[in-house]
Amino acid sequence: MTTTSDRLHRAGDGVSDPILEVKNASVTYDDGDTYVLDDVTFSIERNEILGVVGESGSGKSMLASALLDAIPAPGHLSGEVLYHPDPDTTVDVLEFSDAELNEFRWAEVSMVFQGAMSSFNPTMKVGAHFEDTLKAHDRSVPEGLEFAREILSDLYLDPDRVLDSYPHELSGGMQQRALIALSLLLEPEVLVMDEPTAALDLLMQRSILLLLEDIKEKYDVTMVFITHDLPLVASLADRMAVMYAFELVEAGPRDQLINDSSHPYTRALLNSTPNIDAPLEDMRPIPGKSPAPVNVPAGCSYADRCPLATETCRESDPAFEPVEAGHTVACHHWERAAEAIELTFGEAAAVGGDAEGDPQ
């Protein structure tokens, strides 16, 4: 059932065996006046870790909710979300009945939200959350709990202690790991994590990221990691996608996206990040503000802040263009981005500074 547009699309983003596909997804509020997700199309490769990066209010949480058809009311989701349990089967997530959707969330695609403290019921022991989840999905409780213990130990937690504790008796890092274990309980194919480590200190964040890599290998799960923290997810992701003002602006393999990013916003975002090895004088904030969800500019929404912006950018919204295999960007002037905005960290800084020093 591959259409022409499918093939074109696949050729562009380098995904050959997608487990989830999102096509032209938009989320609107106020009867279509407010766009909080604007025509987003992308796919997730089976067994990859996809990092989605965007600032607060860029629509990244909406993207996560869209994957599970879980947009908070009164938001309206349009477009297509296709799930491929295996390469030859396609199901349309937005066509699910309530019962099917219930089974789909948790058992096929499960989600970890930011702030474990508010995801657990403070009056129930952690173990009871595991039991309730198993019962709600008609699974065997003893078998499920045995599996839970295994995942908890994989996350360096003591299963007896954690299952028998109330949430407040665990540290933030332990709660967050227990929540990840809970989300894996029904052996989902895809784990969507929205800022799963945001409230934790860096040391715990990095430790959890390492554990996630092991978990991914052991349980063959596809991961989508959504965060505002670009350097954090860069250490984990296979592929990355960057969101700006409710749209996707660039996607590609991790190394290309970091070292050879082609969207002026991605480059500015990389340069604005305090980095432990970068020269201090080269870290710069991005001037200006991202647009509000109403009155999004007609052309490229980054044009007002972009040093490369021309009349074309203000008038027409750029389409996705391939930079190289698997790396796509939505910018009219991506070919000039590398020389106009030098990256200021690591090897890229050295290369960019030497080779492309003369301005046009």
Next chain:
Amino acid sequence: MSRARGADADGDASDPLIAVDDVEVHFEKEQGLFGLFDEPDVVQAVDGVSVDIGENDVLALVGESGCGKTTLGKTIIGLQEPTEGSISYRGRDIWETKAGNTDLSFDDIRSSLQIIHQDPGSSLNPNRRIVETLSEPIRLTHPNVSAGERRTRIYSLLERVGMTPAEDFASRYPHQLSGGEKQRVALARALLMNPDVILADEAISALDVSLRVEMMDLMLDLQEEFNTSFVFISHDLSNARYFAAHGDGRIGVMYLGNLVEVGPPDRLISDPQHPYTEVLRWATPNLALDASEAADPPMRKIDIPDPVNPPSGCRFHTRCPEARAVCKQEQPALRALGDDHRAACFRTDSDHRYWESDPIED
């Protein structure tokens, strides 16, 4: 109590702005009804910390959650009374001043030492316009200043922290501001008092990564302009490095209530002397991808031990990859390594009996 230091009561010009001397802060954990007659659990939040803060200085405190960095910060600005040791402001003991035993008034000290909280949303009253929030401190400290003057002062400060047009922002309620703007208001409020020291307690952690540099630059500009010192608390070593390096200050690494390494940012990051500093460095994401892939963490356990019952000897020995038997028995003191760099690890001393001691087996 060692706190009463009568000789210091009047202070002189050579005294540092803030002197922290062997400070210890212990909290008693609340007991349930059944534990009424038991010895209460004592959380050792800060233990044996000494550090000075000068004029126009920056001290960036880093460490993981629960390491005592916020408690130490609050102790430095006189919000938390130490259970042992002393804190003095220009040579006068802060808590003696509060008791009325020195020539300074406690109100002066209080307004010279200000704080910016982590969550800008909950530190501003949601029912008050920004201008009302900012008027209050002036009204309290300068009752004779007219409403017009107050307004002028507030507008000029709002402009100074980059909130223009000031009239427009001043008339807003907190929910009409973004996170970065709320944090700017909190900064303006702290600056109203012309403070000597501002404690920025994870002041940028709630902001987007891309906004952090901007906020730090603003604080650094103000450091120069108003001659303010900062105690900058962060769990992120790269932010601490940025702030301390630009502010010409030091980074202090805390672990379970102890200061384990202090030094200039470049020395501390390029040549860390404490294995825990190494761990923090490992935990800091790095865009130079080869470096970020560097395999396993340089520590043996993920979770920090309970501060109610901290490990004996060097408190890091339960997680330290370099720990040996002697680390369980003896606590290393901070040792000067030159260039204002100090670390508390036996490994900095090539003659220490650590080197003959047996490695710890888990």
